Amino acid sequence: MRAEVLKGHLDGLLLAALEAGPLHGYAVMEALRTGSGGRVDLPTGTVYPALHRLERAGLVRSRWSTEGGRRRRSYELTPAGSRALAGERSSWREFSGAVSALLEGRPWPTPA
């Protein structure tokens, strides 16, 4: 799946990858790859800058540590990031439900 296809959903995917706990940049890339069965394989030049942008926006915060003699930067969700993730999930459910209904010829929203 190309990065352009995921445009608009990148922030939600990154926030979701960090929901379970702090991860460094490469671990975020691996989490997206593993969690999607290899379908979401985003390039370095997309993931790392996006994490920086999310930090600038206050949705994640980073912390430097030393691991095996090297400096490592790990990211974790802020409370604002958790709220943004909930919003992304809600928007995605609505969007995917509407598109699925259209593609499958079903009415949307589903009649009660």
Place this chain on the structure above:
Amino acid sequence: MADPRLTGPSLDPAARQVIGTYLAELADHLGGPAAARAAILAELEDGLWSATAAHQAGELSPEEAARAAVAEFGGPPTVAAGFGPELAAVTGRRVGLGLLATGPLVGSSWLLVAAATWTWAGREPPAALGLVAGLVGLVLVVAVPAAMVAVAVSGRLSRWLPAGPRVAATAAATAASACVVGDLVLLTGMLATTVLAGGMAWPAGVVAAGVSGVRLSLAGRAARRCLAARATLP
């Protein structure tokens, strides 16, 4: 506890050479503040070693694993281009904050000169002082909002503001350019006015001229950096 994957391949000289060469090439392509560039390189070095360890688990030699990691990360120009917007935003933010912080210092040092030359000496200021004050006022009308925009769109407010790094860099360049004009007006106008008035308070004048001179030089360089950062954006 240390990640066990971090201890093996990073000791291999050939693997170190591969990753070192990649990072050196990437450094050549990155712009922006030195501290931000160093942080990016340190972060990507850690990522490359993690990727190398992951590839080595697939039975590759350390050097082959490092080459696979480098290939996975993509070409340095492409990776550097991905960081372009972030580095432009960081540059714009730092310049905006720097100008907002130094502005009151420059202004108060010249107010001190005016007070020492006329108010405290009980003399009437010349009409030309009004012209200098008017020009400085015009500069402030441009510089202060532009610096505030640069700071706003590059920080937490970026969550809600539609403007991005390009606006941050442009606003910061505008604010810095306006400060260059302001410092030139202050240096030429105030010094000429006070010297012609024959009552320049020299200690205060020297301090104010020094402060303005330094700020003028830094603001000029900052404006060029912001424009350079903006030029890298797609």
